[in-house]
Amino acid sequence: MFRARATLPVQLVSIWSAPRCAPHRSLAVALLPSHDAPWRPSAGVLHLSLNRVPFEALTGSGAFKTKDPQFVRIHFSAMSRTALDETHEGEFKRKESQFRHFISSKPDAEFPPEAxxxxxxxxxxCPWASRCLAFLKLKGLEHxxxxxxxxxxxxLTKPSVDEHHGWMFPVDGDDVPDATPDPFYKAKSVRELYEIASTGYTGKYTVPVLWDTKTKRIVNNESSEITKMFNDEFNHIAKFPEVDLYPEHLKANMEEVNSWTYNAINNGVYRCGFATMQKPYEEAFNQLFxxxxxxxEILSKQRYIAGDELTEADIRLFMTLIRFDEVYVVHFKTNKKFIREYPNLFNYTKDLFQNPGIGGTVNMYHIKHHYxxxxxxxxxxxxxxxxxxxxYTTKHDRDRFSKKSP
Known part of the structure; x- marks a missing residue:
């Protein structure tokens, strides 16, 4: 155990070394008040002098090759430097999107639907961004x-300015499968897009982003509104205008389902994973399961979650289910059951995955490497x-119900 000199109580933290993708590849060590090593707080970061302590002695594995590091950095509030600045009193709180313009076919619309x-x-x-892609594919809007x-x-989005880290575009020399450079501004990060669209913007730099190339503005970054625009406003140029994922006769059912699946399941896995206290974690865990x-139970009686045909509620639910066994069970500690242990949910997930417009949004390499x-x-x-x-390509049993899907 290494000890840092402190006149104020120092919270015990785990030993860890940030992965290569993180803004700081550094080692955090458990701290207790002592007089063995100097310390100095600076902007929420504690710099701990290790002097000549062998690095391998700290990791206990010898896996790291760096020799004789002079300092390691311990971040008391690393969450504030990421896209996940949403934890309060140990509970994960998702912030609302800030760009909420609409594409509309109305004659005086600021953003008309144009190919x-x-x-x-x-x-x-990102499950939120992926459902936008699913709508785009299902409606036939890729052209x-x-x-x-x-x-x-x-x-790191602006390493010379601050320590924020977030979504990045590939640059020359990057070997990242299926990632694509920004075609308009050669932006290195999504943050740059937000700053192009809004000078002085200080909010979150999230995806999805629906961008207007004509005005160089963000139309919308709220997935539930982007999907509605794709569903309703581009039918005159869509290859599949007959596809309606917000059918009027199921609207009430969809709203009722979404009212509890969003907080308990879609956001519930995040509430489990980013909880910093036991009580909110267990509350989210119990609500999730x-x-x-x-x-x-619902899927034991009907093919889709809101009724007899595919809707937005299914796509919303699918994006969490497809990530559950591969990521959330381990990473977010949602380890009561796997989705594959639920007969109806697992067959339902396979059914949706086998729809090319939905399964085509799933890239497990990106999913696992991100989380x-x-x-x-x-x-x-x-x-x-x-x-x-x-x-997820094996035969499912959902054909026992009537089939009404794109």
Whole structure:
């Protein structure tokens, strides 16, 4: 145990070394008041002098080759430097999106639906962004709205200015499968897009981003509103205008389902994973599995979660289910049951995955490398669990219900 001199109480922290994708590749050690080593606080960061202590003695493994480091940095509030600045009193709180303009066919609309004008920035890892991509594919809008995909791992967005890390675009020399450079401004990060769109912007730099190439502005960064625009406003240029994922006769059912699946399941896994106290974690955990049990019961009686045809509520739920066994069970500590242990939920997930417009949004390389590689407060060494391969292409049993899907 290494001890730092402190006149104020210092909270005990785990030993960890940030993965390569994190803004600081550094070692954190447990601290207790003592007089063995000097320390100095600076901007929320404690610099601990290790003098000539062998690095391997700290890691206990010898896996790190760096020799005789002089300082390691311990971040008391690393969350504030990421896209996840949402924890309060140990509970994960998601902030609202800030760009809420609408594409509309109305004659006086500021943003009319035009082919080639708009561009969608996404991450394959992000469930919110991926459902926008699913809508784009299901409606047949890929010829009319371009798509760019960020790298899975977060990186420093402005290393010369601050320590924020977030979504990055590949640059020359990057070997990141399925990530694409920004085609318009050669931006290195999503942050740069926000700053182009809004000078002095200080909020979060999230995906999805629906971009207007004509005005160089962000139209919208709220996934639930982007999907509604894709569903309703581009039918005159969509290849599949007959596809309606917000059917009027199921609207009430969808709203009721979304009212509890969002907080308990979609956001519930994050509430489990980013909880910093036991009580809010257990509350989120119990709500999550109660909601999954409810889904299992509903899906024993009908093919889709809101009724007899595919809707937005299914796509929303699918994006969490497909990430559950591979990531959330381990990374977010949602380890009561796997989705594959729920007969109806697992077959339902396979059914949706086998729809090309939905399954085509799933990139497990990006999903696993993002979650396991971008959250050092949860997985400090960035190790990606091997796990069991799950084949979502095998036969499902959902054909026992009437089929009404795109």
């Amino acid at each position: 080639g004008r708009y561009h969608l920035y996404i991450s394959y890892a 009319a709205i371009g798509v760019s995909v960020v790298k899975p791992k977060w990186g 109660a909601a999954l049990d409810k889904c299992e 396991y590689g971008s959250h050092p407060s949860i997985n400090p060494f960035g190790i990606i669990p091997v796990g069991q391969p799950i084949d």
